[in-house]
Amino acid sequence: MDNIQADGLLLGPTLVTLEAESGYGLIENGALAWRDGVLTHVGQRDELPEDFIESFDVVLETAGLVTPGLIDCHTHVVFAGNRAAEFEMRLQGRSYEEIARAGGGIVSSVRAVRAASPEVLLAESLPRVRALMADGLTTLEIKSGYGLDLDNERKMLQVARTIGEVCGISVRTTYLAAHALPPEYQGRADEYIDQVIAWMPILQAEGLIDAVDAFCEGIGFSPEQTRRLFSAARALGLPVKLHADQLSDLNGAAIAAEFGGLSADHIEYTSAASVQAMREAGTVAVLLPGAFHVLRETKLPPIAELREAGVPMAVSTDCNPGTSPLLSLRQAMQLACTHFRLTPEEALRGASIEAARALGLSDRGRLRVGMRADFALWRAQHPAELCYWLGGELCQAVYAGGTRI
Ligand code: NIG
Ligand code: FE
Secondary structure, eight states, X not given: OTTOOSOEEEESOEEEOOOSSSSOOEESSEEEEEETTEEEEEEEGGGOOHHHHHTOSOEEEOOSEEEEOEEEOSOOOOOSSOOHHHHHHHHTTOOXXXXXXXXXXXXXXXXXXXXXXXXXXXXXXXXXXXXXXXXXXXXXXXEOOSOOSHHHHHHHHHHHHHHHHHHTSEEEEEEEEETSOOGGGTTXXXXXXXXXXXXXXXXXXXXXXXXXXXXXXXXXXXXHHHHHHHHHHHHTTOOBEEEESSSSOSSHHHHHXXXXXXXXXXXXXXXXXXXXXXXXXXXXEEEOHHHHHHTTOOOOOOHHHHHHHTOOEEEOOOOBTTTBOOOOHHHHHHHHHHHHOOOHHHXXXXXXXXXXXXXXXXXXXXXXXXXXXXXXXXXXXXXXXXXXXXXXXXXXXXXXXXXXX
């Protein structure tokens, strides 16, 4: 299989197309063809004319499942060091918020990122990205937010772009300088937001920002500060998304909706009124069961209300050194099923087509002619197995833009 590059044909697998708005869209004994990075045929093997098969240089017989390449739409995967010591502290009874207020938490990762050269930051981040790829990933969102000054935010975003080039996956970068207050701005949060706003067009002009995010929370930034940042982002034509209502309800999801946000993420404490605002704005709910699990959160996101309102639900790893050191999107799908009671079908859609929507991408996330040839091959008979196994090596091969990665 290693010799497939720009075009090819897979014969025999079960295709999980996610073609319609619901259902797996299964095609048994399928045929999947691509040319120049785009899917050119998605259907049943039996329907293929002989001369169609002959037109491909490379034809592969394979069993198992083929799904769209997985899309992780919320990560902080670029960081230095780790926070295993805080994990131990939490097990000794300290809370995430307590640790953050005592100068640990996000700010301790800021110290590590500021001290790391771009080379070290890349070298430490790459194995995490490769772990995600080994479980079916083809598109990855990466946030800044551990630099918290112009040069270090730039360093993070440049490393994120380099990861895309080195790994052959699509990387979308999100500017999250409003993640925490850096120590040098203690007591001056409004001034810091002014700076965050001032850096934004500079980094945008360097091609480093695809979207803008903030941490709207008691230990993060206020709704007013978030609105100020979002107004500036909107003036620059940048889409927004928000760490919303993770630890308390500050109407964060409604603020994301107010600015036509791509997504509101976490949303454990989101109210029914905010769910309606999301529905009206078309804002995606990004569920992050890894952080829920690691923080031993007990407040569930309003899943029933989201379903009822028809708000699209995405699932992501939130891979970060503090609350979610999670290196498999398939594992995030598993956690979404066990903790949030998503169905395996919702979880798979959440890590593919709905995650694409959360990134504003319409060219991926399902197996359909004309879409990118991003797909993963699994050693499995039924898609529910992707959410059923904890760990293990299910993924056989991953193709991004028609190239095996
Ligand atoms: O998504 N909530 C804020 N940001 C991250 C945690 C980052 C950290 O603790 O380093 C999150 O959970
Ligand atoms: Fe996050």
